[in-house]
Amino acid sequence: MATVTFDKATRVYPGTEKPAVDQLEIDIADGEFLVLVGPSGCGKSTSLRMLAGLEDVNGGAIRIGDRDVTHLPPKDRDIAMVFQNYALYPHMTVAQNMGFALKIAGVNKTDIRTKVEEAAKILDLTEYLDRKPKALSGGQRQRVAMGRAIVREPQVFLMDEPLSNLDAKLRVQTRTQIAGLQRRLGVTTVYVTHDQVEAMTMGDRVAVLKGGLLQQVDSPRNMYDKPANLFVAGFIGSPAMNLVEVPITDGGVKFGNSVVPVERTALTEAANQGDTHVVVGCRPEHFDIVENSGTELAKDDPSGAAGLAVTVNVVEELGADGYIYGTAEVNGETKDLVVRVGGRQIPEKGATLHVVPRAGETHVFATSTGERLSD
């Protein structure tokens, strides 16, 4: 087992100018499950392939434990990789597929058999060891690919979208199995996916990339509670965080007919940067629904309506709760908003709800830089 360090690792593909991965800096702890996530083309596979030794590193360094592996060939790095198209050898049995790397490495037959049987037990593949891959389900094939990596007892597992060939239900099952397996084996793992739900449910920590640049690396909880910038705020969470640009007023920001109190320091910082507006973020579950009149908030409001009026366009009922997809006029512009409501308070399509972001649950970002300003 080992730590993994990306030390300002940079990859510039020949014939291109912009780095595909630009000075990536991540310290991964021994035994940690780190997930690299981001939209297509953001540099996830390139980062993983640099660590595997399949891609040249044009700047910075990569270390596994205290070994500088930046220029070592893949075979000398003590890693095992599971790819998206796990391409099992069709003419070999499951046992032969799993033991193949060991056979190439000259390990004796008895030892190979022992290691393969151990891995098969862990992966629940014992009864399939003599079958050919074509006689297995997608999920079982995926586990054989995992088995090939496990028998090598590497210092680090690398996985590039290993679940993308599975259907939705199997993906969910298998991601739990992989996360559980990794915890039991305790092998440092770097896992690539474009699916933020997969990232949030599997990783000890998640690293979000965009355009080759690391945006934030944090625990799933912190990533959700304190996204570092607008990109992460919009990328992590489903349905996504509502993000609305609003003018700064005395003591808060103007959100429709209400003044929503937000952290004073965040507004001071925005003003110091010369911004007159900030972007306020509110997750769907952090809106309070307010009565139409007679409330404290409605007092100063000539129209008598407190909060932001949201017209309900689509209602998604999920039983325990529901999501309202609606539109609202915010400072003269029509904005799409998503609001979570309790399962017994689902409004009708076409109805109007009045909502206010819950105090203490808002996020403030600078309009000019997109960086987080609130605590």
Ligand SMILES: Nc1ncnc2c1ncn2[C@@H]1O[C@H](COP(=O)(O)OP(=O)(O)OP(=O)(O)O)[C@@H](O)[C@H]1O
């Ligand atoms: N061999 C190559 N030559 C030139 N550019 C490349 C090469 N491979 C990848 N790129 C570019 O580098 C960037 C990062 O690619 P990469 O494959 O790392 O993205 P990714 O995050 O894994 O995307 P996806 O989710 O689609 O797999 C992209 O802009 C891609 O077009």
Ligand SMILES: [Mg+2]
């Ligand atoms: Mg990729």
